[in-house]
Amino acid sequence: MTVISATDARANFQDLVNRAEYAGERIVIQRHGKNVVALISIKDLKLLEAIEDAIDSAELRRAIEENDGFTTLEEIMVRRDDE
Template sequence: MTIVSATEARANFQSLISRAEYKGERILIQRHGKSVVAVIGLEDLKRLEALDDAMDSAALRDAVEQNDGFTTLEEIDAARRSVHE
């Protein structure tokens, strides 16, 4: 992973975009010596989002399995309709 200062990133932003897009390079940008943001290609972002979605789905499945009183949205909607009828 490449690390650049915010000043360098500002001066070379177009180059950093190209490196991330075409070479798949991951670029970490630091401000005052602390990492603050990263420039990554779109394919990396898609993989990261897919992983995040999978983790959220797994957490939801675990929560449902551990909660005997889990209520679905369909059940809530049906209960609300029966009250208003």
């Protein structure tokens, strides 16, 4: 993984885009010595999103198993109106 300052990133943006796109390089951009953003390929972004979706699905399955069922928004509104 490459780490570069925001100033250098600005000056070399097209090169960094090419490195991320074609070489799959992951580039961290720093501002004032702190990591603030990363430049990654679309392939890496899709992988990250798939991992997030899998985690969300696992959490949902776990929540379903731990509960007796779901409460819909409509059910909540009816209960609220009854109070």
